[in-house]
Amino acid sequence: xxxxxxxxxxxxxxxxxxxxxxxxxxxxxxxxxxxxxxxxxxxxxxxxxxxxxxxxxxxxxxxxxxxxxxxxxxxxxxxxxxxxxxxxxxxxxxxxxxxxxxxxxxxxxxxxxxxxxxxxxxxxxxxxxxxxxxxxxxxxxxxxxxxxxxxxxxxxxxxxxxxxxxxxxxxxxxxxxxxxxxxxxxxxxxxxxxxxxxxxxxxxxxxxxxxxxxxxxxxxxxxxxxxxxxxxxxxxxxxxxxxxxxxxxxxxxxxxxxxxxxxxxxxxxxxxxx
Amino acid sequence: xxxxxxxxxxxxxxxxxxxxxxxxxxxxxxxxxxxxxxxxxxxxxxxxxxxxxxxxxxxxxxxxxxxxxxxxxxxxxxxxxxxxxxxxxxxxxxxxxxxxxxxxxxxxxxxxxxxxxxxxxxxxxxxxxxxxxxxxxxxxxxxxxxxxxxxxxxxxxxxxxxxxxxxxxxxxxxxxxxxxxxxxxxxxxxxxxxxxxxxxxxxxxxxxxxxxxxxxxxxxxxxxxxxxxxxxxxxxxxxxx
Amino acid sequence: xxxxxxxxxxxxxxxxxxxxxxxxxxxxxxxxxxxxxxxxxxxxxxxxxxxxxxxxxxxxxxxxxxxxxxxxxxxxxxxxxxxxxxxxxxxxxxxxxxxxxxxxxxxxxxxxxxxxxxxxxxxxxxxxxxxxxxxxxxxxxxxxxxxxxxxxxxxxxxxxxxxxxxxxxxxxxxxxxxxxxxxxxxxxxxxxxxxxxxxxxxxxxxxxxxxxxxxxxxxxx
Numbered sequence: 047x048x049x050x051x052x053x054x055x056x057x058x059x060x061x062x063x064x065x066x067x068x069x070x071x072x073x074x075x076x077x078x079x080x081x082x083x084x085x086x087x088x089x090x091x092x093x094x095x096x097x098x099x100x101x102x103x104x105x106x107x108x109x110x111x112x113x114x115x116x117x118x119x120x121x122x123x124x125x126x127x128x129x130x131x132x133x134x135x136x137x138x139x140x141x142x143x144x145x146x147x148x149x150x151x152x153x154x155x156x157x158x159x160x161x162x163x164x165x166x167x168x169x170x171x172x173x174x175x176x177x178x179x180x181x182x183x184x185x186x187x188x189x190x191x192x193x194x195x196x197x198x199x200x201x202x203x204x205x206x207x208x209x210x211x212x213x214x215x216x217x218x219x220x221x222x223x224x225x226x227x228x229x230x231x232x233x234x235x236x237x238x239x240x241x242x243x244x245x246x247x248x249x250x251x252x253x254x255x256x257x258x259x260x261x262x263x264x265x266x267x268x269x270x271x272x273x274x275x276x277x278x279x280x281x282x283x284x285x286x287x288x289x290x291x292x293x294x295x296x297x298x299x300x301x302x303x304x305x306x307x308x309x310x311x312x313x314x315x316x317x318x319x320x
Numbered sequence: 321x322x323x324x325x326x327x328x329x330x331x332x333x334x335x336x337x338x339x340x341x342x343x344x345x346x347x348x349x350x351x352x353x354x355x356x357x358x359x360x361x362x363x364x365x366x367x368x369x370x371x372x373x374x375x376x377x378x379x380x381x382x383x384x385x386x387x388x389x390x391x392x393x394x395x396x397x398x399x400x401x402x403x404x405x406x407x408x409x410x411x412x413x414x415x416x417x418x419x420x421x422x423x424x425x426x427x428x429x430x431x432x433x434x435x436x437x438x439x440x441x442x443x444x445x446x447x448x449x450x451x452x453x454x455x456x457x458x459x460x461x462x463x464x465x466x467x468x469x470x471x472x473x474x475x476x477x478x479x480x481x482x483x484x485x486x487x488x489x490x491x492x493x494x495x496x497x498x499x500x501x502x503x504x505x506x507x508x509x510x511x512x513x514x515x516x517x518x519x520x521x522x523x524x525x526x527x528x529x530x531x532x533x534x535x536x537x538x539x540x541x542x543x544x545x546x547x548x549x550x551x552x553x554x555x556x557x558x559x560x561x
Numbered sequence: 562x563x564x565x566x567x568x569x570x571x572x573x574x575x576x577x578x579x580x581x582x583x584x585x586x587x588x589x590x591x592x593x594x595x596x597x598x599x600x601x602x603x604x605x606x607x608x609x610x611x612x613x614x615x616x617x618x619x620x621x622x623x624x625x626x627x628x629x630x631x632x633x634x635x636x637x638x639x640x641x642x643x644x645x646x647x648x649x650x651x652x653x654x655x656x657x658x659x660x661x662x663x664x665x666x667x668x669x670x671x672x673x674x675x676x677x678x679x680x681x682x683x684x685x686x687x688x689x690x691x692x693x694x695x696x697x698x699x700x701x702x703x704x705x706x707x708x709x710x711x712x713x714x715x716x717x718x719x720x721x722x723x724x725x726x727x728x729x730x731x732x733x734x735x736x737x738x739x740x741x742x743x744x745x746x747x748x749x750x751x752x753x754x755x756x757x758x759x760x761x762x763x764x765x766x767x768x769x770x771x772x773x774x775x776x777x778x779x780x781x782x
Binding site: 335365369390 | 589590606607609610654658690693695696697733735771772781
């Protein structure tokens with residue numbers, strides 16, 4: 047009976063739960079799903095991480111390459127994030143070139159890295175004007191169950207913390223570079239951006255960490271990226287209007303979440319080192 | 321559609337505004353809300369920008385400037401036949417969907433006696449079915465089965481011109497002197513479709529184009545300016561002939 | 562169609578806004594908006610035919626195409642299109658025209674600061690020109706926080722580049738609630754609240770500008 051209502055009238059089904067301040071998966075409206083983090087799982091990559099946010103699974107791998115810098119910034123390396131949403135993760139996606147949502151997520155992660163300044167791009171410089179490190183960050187979604195943005199940002203941050211670049215020696219006489227894979231230096235991460243996504247249900251109720259069903263019923267979405275006690279980015283592209291008080295509640299909740307996530311990353315890194 | 325009620329209302333209403341003091345009729349205690357107005361609980365909300373018009377006792381609507389036609393049941397429109405599909409013609413009336421016009425909706429048309437309509441012809445028809453959820457349907461006969469001026473037009477030449485919807489409403493209103501004054505000097509035949517299309521045919525090409533230009537120019541003119549424009553045209557024509 | 566004159570970049574006021582409507586003969590609605598030196602041109606077609614793949618049975622499909630001044634569209638442009646599309650979808654009466662599309666094309670003419678806000682305002686004016694049913698109008702305001710912690714509403718491009726954060730807000734005309742927020746750079750929660758309050762007050766002038774523009778357009782008839 048409940049399954050029939052859920053298929054035929056999903057909105058009514060959800061409303062019955064929301065009235066009692068709970069969701070069908072037994073979470074409260076402010077609870078994130080259990081987050082599992084695995085760092086350093088891909089040995090062939092310079093850095094990698096696997097994130098499971100409930101059922102949503104994202105794997106991030108970072109490969110470093112040496113290339114010539116952009117002409118307008120000869121002393122800075124660059125980071126190229128790319129999000130892949132393939133048919134593997136959900137029936138919503140078709141094989142082929144990246145769709146709208148994948149492009150938006152790639153742009154979003156790019157904005158998070160640029161505006162948070164979590165990496166000093168001058169650290170990636172080998173020889174100014176000639177050789178710099180380029181970090182290709184590929185985030186592949188393995189299971190799509192909503193809230194991809196949070197999972198991607200977390201996977202990217204964890205993978206960057208795990209990244210170590212080989213030592214490069216620049217020989218001035220022969221004008222060549224030699225890479226020494228035995229000595230590696232850890233990438234220096236200045237700050238840790240953490241993202242929290244809220245979906246707006248029925249123009250009024252805010253749900254934290256929506257699943258894919260909640261996303262399909264939502265009337266709007268807000269994503270807040272925080273670093274320590276500052277806000278790095280707030281993205282609310284249209285959707286139901288919110289009052290400033292509701293936005294404040296979201297910001298407070300994201301600060302709490304950011305502390306939980308940083309603790310999680312720290313614990314995982316410690317266990318990897320051991 | 322009721323007449324424009326003068327220039328009494330000069331207040332421009334924007335979407336999201338509320339209309340106050342809406343009068344209701346004594347008999348039915350209801351107010352009739354036309355295009356651009358919507359009922360929002362107990363209040364009347366404006367959904368299109370424009371001037372508020374009121375016809376006594378209880379009819380209100382917003383006079384909005386637009387070019388895109390949205391099909392409304394009962395309106396007479398000019399359509400262009402785009403395709404034949406089975407037993408219906410597909411007619412482009414300028415809306416979001418093409419309308420269908422059945423073979424049998426013409427005067428004295430039967431299953432054996434097909435109407436002489438080809439792709440590319442212009443038809444003057446009435447909307448029988450027009451709502452937001454269904455494909456619009458046209459007919460070229462009235463309820464008694466007579467064509468009363470509807471059907472294929474423009475077989476003998478003429479000019480089809482697209483203009484904005486408010487110009488059409490202005491021309492068709494009873495107090496607009498444009499068509500009658502133009503007709504006094506230059507005899508012409510015209511069909512006006514509520515979807516923004518006007519068909520004009522006069523004796524010569526020059527006269528046809530003059531009339532079209534006069535109609536287009538009258539978009540931003542009030543009645544006095546229209547009368548003086550027609551007078552000027554009349555003088556030019558008497559000089560030429 | 563002009564607002565009273567203000568200097569660019571001063572604390573709580575917007576730059577001069579100018580708008581020209583219905584200057585393109587083919588689209589159902591068009592508007593060119595100047596905010597100081599920033600200029601955007603928008604055209605609207607709708608309600609019109611929609612491709613089967615994008616058809617929605619209960620509402621209108623809004624499609625936005627953004628054309629930068631030079632270069633091919635890339636991911637950043639897609640992001641701006643998504644922002645404009647979701648913002649416009651929110652104010653349009655979607656249920657009035659199901660299985661139809663409203664196509665909005667936004668052309669960048671000049672970017673001298675407050676670009677996202679100018680795009681959203683221009684879209685709203687073009688939708689008003691086309692006479693498509695809307696629940697309310699929307700006004701967007703940009704502001705930035707410079708290195709001395711001052712908040713500048715409607716900054717110029719130079720001020721934006723030298724600032725530590727740029728925030729764009731879009732408000733609806735009914736309750737002045739927040740439809741859209743897009744921010745770049747780092748700032749504290751208190752600074753965010755201050756920017757929100759300043760931009761909300763500044764949006765009054767944008768709504769007033771819309772009204773004056775429509776009055777001028779309709780006074781011609």
